[in-house]
Amino acid sequence: MNTDRQLTRTRLEIEDRIAVLTLSDAERLNAMSLPMREECIALLRELEEGGEADCVIITGEGPRAFSAGADINEVARRTMAGELSTQAQLRRELPRLIEGLRLPTLAAINGFCLGAGLELALACTLRIASESAKLGLPEINLGVIPGSGGTQRLARLVGLGRAMELVTLGEPITAPEACRIGLVNSVHPGGNLMDAARDICRKWQSKGPVSLILARDAVLRSADADIQSGMDYENKLFALCLASGECDEGVKAFLEKRKPKFRSRP
Numbered sequence: 001m002n003t004d005r006q007l008t009r010t011r012l013e014i015e016d017r018i019a020v021l022t023l024s025d026a027e028r029l030n031a032m033s034l035p036m037r038e039e040c041i042a043l044l045r046e047l048e049e050g051g052e053a054d055c056v057i058i059t060g061e062g063p064r065a066f067s068a069g070a071d072i073n074e075v076a077r078r079t080m081a082g083e084l085s086t087q088a089q090l091r092r093e094l095p096r097l098i099e100g101l102r103l104p105t106l107a108a109i110n111g112f113c114l115g116a117g118l119e120l121a122l123a124c125t126l127r128i129a130s131e132s133a134k135l136g137l138p139e140i141n142l143g144v145i146p147g148s149g150g151t152q153r154l155a156r157l158v159g160l161g162r163a164m165e166l167v168t169l170g171e172p173i174t175a176p177e178a179c180r181i182g183l184v185n186s187v188h189p190g191g192n193l194m195d196a197a198r199d200i201c202r203k204w205q206s207k208g209p210v211s212l213i214l215a216r217d218a219v220l221r222s223a224d225a226d227i228q229s230g231m232d233y234e235n236k237l238f239a240l241c242l243a244s245g246e247c248d249e250g251v252k253a254f255l256e257k258r259k260p261k262f263r264s265r266p
Contacts, residue, residue: 005043009036011061012043018201019053019103020194023060023117029068030060032116037094040120048102054209054263055201056101058124059108060117063190066109067117069138091116091148095123099220102213104204108197109133110190114172119146122153125216127183128197129175130190135183136172156223158182208246208262 005012011022021043023030030036047053060066070091098105098120107113107121109129114136121127121135129135137146137154145151146167155163158181166173178184188196204212214237222230241247246262253260 007039007043009033010039010043012047014053017052017054017205018198019047019056021047021056021058023058023067026060026062026064028071029065029112030062030117031069031071032067032120033071034090037090041090041094041097044097044101053103055204056103056105057108057194057197057201058098058105058120059194059197060110060113063111063130063132065111065117066107066113066133067115067120068112069115069117095119095149095153098123104212104216106197106200108193109135109175109184110193112172114138115146115150116148119148119150119153122150122157126185126200128186128188128193128200129178129184130193131175131187132190133175133178133184133187134172135175135178136170137167138170138172140168140170154183205263206259208241208244208250208260210244211241211246211262214241 004014006024009023009025011024013020013022021040023032023036023040025031025033025036044056047056104126105124107124107127109121109127110133111130112134113121113129114134115138118135118137137150139146139150146154151163151167154166157163158166162181173181173183175184175187179187186196218230218234218237221233225233249262250260
């Protein structure tokens, strides 16, 4: 695939095997329209299949917004019957794809991250934010609820009480508060956000690609499983790590007092 692609509402760039997927509709605060979701899905699938990147940063164009939420014109046209349609399922498919992607994903949140924008970020492996970012699920103010996994993923990150507050009041919170409750992992000055994102990606690149994704999957399973089922799943993933050969290199590097070389390419 081309490592630099500009589509109608998204842009993809790859440098040093770090992919940056930018939501690119700044005039509408990067609203998550159906065409934008379709472009994101297509680009992420190409990334996974192409093998040209080790990880993905998702961010929004311009300083004002990561994404201010769903396209309000599309929301106005939704019907009860339509929510059982293929298009409605497509809205849920994008976060599911991100959460299960072979490549770890990082949401670099600049500006407003609301509604469907936050639902996308919640599906990422990690989230970091600029100091001026505002995050929230304001759907209740439109007479609906989050419809792309927001009620489910948010509670798993911040706990039932804070999730209930954010969903039922519909009021955004600041980036420092989001960090305090575990919604984002760190907060950075706006000018340093992408540098911080790339630093995290370089740390991911130093890990074994198999053990990295299995570690993510084990943590995700913990939200759904009882402790015994979760530990059984963890044990199976541990065995897969051994089978991958990454443990052999990790142990050898430790004994030789050097950094492990898990990847054939940097």
